[in-house]
Amino acid sequence: MSHKDFNQIEETLAEVDAEIDGSRQPNPDRWTAQAVRASEITAVPISWLWFDWIARGKLTIQAGAAGSGKTTLVISLAATVTRAGMWPDGSKCEQPGNVIIWSSEDDPADTLIPRLMAAGADLERVYILKGRVNELGETAPFDPAGDIGLLAEQIAAIGDVHLLMIDPLVSAVRGDMHKANDVRRGLQAMVDLAERHKIAVVGISHFSKGSGGSSPADRVIGSQAFAALARTVLVAAKSENDDVRVLARAKSNIGLDSGGVSYMIEPCTVGEGIDTTRVSWGGRIDGTAREILAAAEYVPGDEDQDDPVEALRQILRDGPMDAKGAAQVMARNGFTAKQVRRAREKLDVTIERKGFGSDLVSEWSLPSVLPPGASFAQKAQFCPPSGVGKTGGEGQNCGDSGRFGPPDMADAEGF
Known part of the structure; x- marks a missing residue:
């Protein structure tokens, strides 16, 4: 037996003796798997912010193409939260709550605040995350990928926070947004934050270029891990034929994953002549997200006949x-x-x-x-x-019926 083996045996015996007489100190680096009986876990219902659309304690992704008004849309939903207003489907927000907004793409003074005003938000309940500050009063930009701990402190200090908007969500990922492991590591902290503080986290994202025709949830830019980690994926698109836009449920692990609502983005003026935009909600739309987006994004006469x-x-x-x-x-x-x-x-x-x-x-x-x-x-x-x-x-063989090929299929050759 080597000297090394002898030392290991001595250490093990010492640990056993310490365990027996109760003198062993807890070791934070020593882990064991934790398994809990299902009977010891109390079942609870999903806590919905907007029933069947956005849940508290969960991550929701709002994705869409450029021009669909994603940020304005989420701001409209945030305004509903602050005043316990009506949701786009006609249901009632049960109680008012506070909202935190972080955006790296829009200026608070000339864009976010005017849009909140146009949406009728209670500005006393909206908090704009502008950056981070140290004890000397020095400021630095807020980083969703590294400052989750600071954000958690603010959520606790503000209290009664129902909704957190992150725009864009990819900023929460430190690494390559096209690599599943990087995305999962980055978003897990955001998922844990939502669950721990029972808030709805809505992350805004874009569609990948050239993704038309794909599954709507798969159109979210970056790794498919984005859509996998989110409990709900909402998608938005603008009709190519008019100014109508659509919001649809593309994926939900906790509720319905079909149906949508129409809306328009209309200009308006708030305050002392400040031009901005707001959402005007339309009616409900039946169908899957794929069907709803296909109808909205269709361009007459623009078919690819070789497709x-x-x-x-x-x-x-x-x-x-x-x-x-x-x-x-x-x-x-x-x-x-x-x-x-x-x-x-x-x-x-x-x-x-x-x-x-x-x-x-x-x-x-x-x-x-x-x-x-x-x-x-x-x-x-x-x-x-x-x-x-x-x-x-x-051309593509077209018979009198308007279908491809001859109208009479009886004599068609084998395939």
């Missing part, structure tokens, strides 16, 4: 269609089986099987769309012009 997603959308636009026939039409227009599969997945195509055995057939159909009466029209569909598409001068 398999658009091709399949046009094929199925008039209703369910035999799966084999739809696949054959896609093949006739030059799309591969892999492209067809990906297009079907992106569109969330519904597959319904009918019959049994040799009589079994499958039908493809688009998911439900926005109901009539929505603030913006559903996507209009066109046959492509001659010379455009996969079949040379003939």
